[in-house]
Amino acid sequence: MSGEVELDRIEDAFHRTPRCAVHAEREARRVPCARCGSYACEECFGAASETLCVACRQRVGESLAWERDDGGGVFARLWATTVQMLPAPFTAFEGIRVGKGLWSAIQFAVIENVVSYAVPMLLCAPCTFFALSFAPADPDLPRGVLGAAMCGLLAAIPFVVAAFALLGALFTGLLYHLAASVAGGTGELVESLRAALFLQVLAPISAFTWMLGRIPILGIVVTLVGFAGTLVWQTFALAGHARGAHRIADSRGWLVAAVPALATLALVGALMVGVVALVVGMGLDLETPD
Numbered sequence: 001m002s003g004e005v006e007l008d009r010i011e012d013a014f015h016r017t018p019r020c021a022v023h024a025e026r027e028a029r030r031v032p033c034a035r036c037g038s039y040a041c042e043e044c045f046g047a048a049s050e051t052l053c054v055a056c057r058q059r060v061g062e063s064l065a066w067e068r069d070d071g072g073g074v075f076a077r078l079w080a081t082t083v084q085m086l087p088a089p090f091t092a093f094e095g096i097r098v099g100k101g102l103w104s105a106i107q108f109a110v111i112e113n114v115v116s117y118a119v120p121m122l123l124c125a126p127c128t129f130f131a132l133s134f135a136p137a138d139p140d141l142p143r144g145v146l147g148a149a150m151c152g153l154l155a156a157i158p159f160v161v162a163a164f165a166l167l168g169a170l171f172t173g174l175l176y177h178l179a180a181s182v183a184g185g186t187g188e189l190v191e192s193l194r195a196a197l198f199l200q201v202l203a204p205i206s207a208f209t210w211m212l213g214r215i216p217i218l219g220i221v222v223t224l225v226g227f228a229g230t231l232v233w234q235t236f237a238l239a240g241h242a243r244g245a246h247r248i249a250d251s252r253g254w255l256v257a258a259v260p261a262l263a264t265l266a267l268v269g270a271l272m273v274g275v276v277a278l279v280v281g282m283g284l285d286l287e288t289p290d
């Protein structure tokens with residue numbers, strides 16, 4: 001406080017009041033932006049507790065609807081972020097920075113997945129119970145118990161999906177950060193992990209393809225197209241992030257962005273070869289688990 005008083009005294013002595021860098025006609029807050037040092041008016045700071053100017057808030061990632069204080073409740077911000085990021089992966093991810101940190105991104109990934117997969121579960125529930133009513137009566141396993149078990153399973157699936165999404169994001173984020181570091185990226189690990197977590201904005205699409213994937217034959221096509229589409233979208237998003245956060249542009253940026261997708265393809269390929277080898281080795285018939 002004494003520093004501010006001292007500043008006031010000197011500025012008054014010179015009859016000079018700082019002006020907002022954006023709005024030259026307005027008086028600025030005495031203490032400038034904590035990041036870039038430019039003076040800003042109270043409207044530009046947005047809140048009394050805010051220490052960054054508008055431009056810096058955008059640079060550190062709070063251009064993201066999820067992390068905006070005035071963005072409304074959880075579901076409003078979730079929806080706004082989904083609508084904001086899905087159609088424009090490159091530009092949306094170019095703006096993600098440290099923002100509100102890792103925890104905020106983890107929350108986003110979990111809630112986006114739970115909400116997205118709860119919808120198909122709610123749609124599945126009536127069919128499941130309808131099918132259950134045709135199950136032969138078994139005195140050892142009353143329908144009530146069976147129904148409760150199915151109910152618990154349906155309710156658990158969105159949370160299991162969210163847990164796997166976090167593991168996947170950790171895999172993608174670490175790999176992406178490694179590739180970016182090798183390519184001379186300047187961003188922090190937390191930024192790479194946040195980018196990988198915000199890739200989960202695809203969860204509504206994944207849940208929808210997962211639902212369509214239940215359709216016989218057509219489901220296989222939908223699943224493959226969905227898988228390929230996800231990897232392409234992810235590469236666009238990470239290329240934008242590599243440019244914004246790691247300062248890696250052009251072909252090197254695209255190469256870095258493609259590393260997690262290529263690794264996923266290799267992993268899925270190896271897994272499929274492994275499963276086939278195991279099944280052939282055990283002399284069993286290959287049957288789809290569905």
Ligand SMILES: [Zn+2]
Binds near residue numbers: 034035057
């Ligand atoms: Zn600033």
Ligand SMILES: [Zn+2]
Binds near residue numbers: 021022023026043044
């Ligand atoms: Zn201003």
